[in-house]
Amino acid sequence: MAGTHSLAAFAVTLTLTRGLGQSALSAASLTLVGKWFVRRINTAMAIYSVVMSIGFMIAFPIVGYFVTRSGWRVAWGGIGWTLLLAACLFALLVRNSPESVGLSVDGEAETSTTDTESNRGATLSQALVTPAFWVIGIGSALYGLIASGIGIFNESILAERGFAAAIYHSTLAVTALVSLFGNFLGGALTANRPLYTNHRLLGIALLLLAASLVALMHVSTVTAVMMVAAFMGIAGGFVIVIFFAYWGRAFGRKNLGQIQGVAQALTVLASATGPLLFAYCKTQTGSYVGAFYGLAAVVVLFGVGAWLVPTPKS
Numbered sequence: 545m546a547g548t549h550s551l552a553a554f555a556v557t558l559t560l561t562r563g564l565g566q567s568a569l570s571a572a573s574l575t576l577v578g579k580w581f582v583r584r585i586n587t588a589m590a591i592y593s594v595v596m597s598i599g600f601m602i603a604f605p606i607v608g609y610f611v612t613r614s615g616w617r618v619a620w621g622g623i624g625w626t627l628l629l630a631a632c633l634f635a636l637l638v639r640n641s642p643e644s645v646g647l648s649v650d651g652e653a654e655t656s657t658t659d660t661e662s663n664r665g666a667t668l669s670q671a672l673v674t675p676a677f678w679v680i681g682i683g684s685a686l687y688g689l690i691a692s693g694i695g696i697f698n699e700s701i702l703a704e705r706g707f708a709a710a711i712y713h714s715t716l717a718v719t720a721l722v723s724l725f726g727n728f729l730g731g732a733l734t735a736n737r738p739l740y741t742n743h744r745l746l747g748i749a750l751l752l753l754a755a756s757l758v759a760l761m762h763v764s765t766v767t768a769v770m771m772v773a774a775f776m777g778i779a780g781g782f783v784i785v786i787f788f789a790y791w792g793r794a795f796g797r798k799n800l801g802q803i804q805g806v807a808q809a810l811t812v813l814a815s816a817t818g819p820l821l822f823a824y825c826k827t828q829t830g831s832y833v834g835a836f837y838g839l840a841a842v843v844v845l846f847g848v849g850a851w852l853v854p855t856p857k858s
Contacts, residue, residue: 546621571808575801578792580642583736589788590731593781594724601720665796666856671803676794679853680743681807683750683846684787685814687780690753690839693818694776701832705763718770719777726781734786739793739855742786749782750847757840761833787811794856 545557574592581588610619671677694701699712730749734741756775763769791804825835 546617586734593727665798668802685810687783688811689814689818692815693822696819715773718773722777723781726778730782730785747851753779754840754843
């Protein structure tokens with residue numbers, strides 16, 4: 545992409561970078577963690593979430609510095625070479641599962657290679673016919689839809705409530721920091737607990753998110769704005785950990801990549817839809833209120849569904 549000089553070539557390389565490369569990297573990294581960790585998957589995913597978030601926080605200013613200093617082509621080219629070198633290194637280190645190096649899921653020597661835990665699990669079609677897949681998948685995707693929509697129009701949303709643009713930057717910091725705490729807390733609350741604990745925590749997170757959406761339409765002080773941002777952050781931290789950790793626990797590890805890939809596709813579609821939905825509501829009604837109340841109702845529905853839906857039979 546750094547070497548392109550035509551709109552067509554730029555469009556192709558951008559699609560390969562974002563539509564295929566970035567999406568595949570996300571799915572593959574999540575699947576690797578899910579296939580390796582079994583008993584401590586929620587804790588592992590909490591750490592994964594925090595490391596990923598910190599990585600983004602570090603990467604953005606570094607890349608921004610090189611873009612400002614040398615231009616985007618140099619920065620993008622440097623990222624590309626870094627990824628190529630990292631891919632070669634990680635290919636030497638990554639293993640498929642504990643069983644692939646002679647370990648059982650309990651950390652002891654694996655004695656059977658014909659019926660290991662990594663060879664057990666639901667197929668993609670079996671996962672797709674369970675109500676839990678769609679309730680957990682769509683419920684989690686709703687957070688991505690809301691986060692992307694608010695992320696794009698946050699300054700405009702707050703301006704509609706009478707707040708200056710500077711408040712927007714403060715809410716970003718509050719949400720990000722509290723979300724990290726939510727990652728760890730969510731992992732701790734669900735670690736070594738029955739699978740239905742994930743359902744219950746997701747239900748709580750979605751109800752908290754719905755309450756935050758409604759509250760944001762009534763805030764009148766900076767303190768109230770920060771409180772709403774904090775509640776959204778904690779809800780997001782819960783949702784992210786549960787979404788990352790759920791699929792391997794619910795459907796096994798044999799076809800985890802396929803199952804988790806479809807689940808992530810839901811989040812990608814939702815995240816792409818979020819800004820369009822907020823923009824449409826603003827254009828048609830002159831306000832974001834309708835989008836917030838409508839989404840809050842849908843989120844409540846899936847929050848209750850997450851609490852009540854039965855866990856898949858292993």
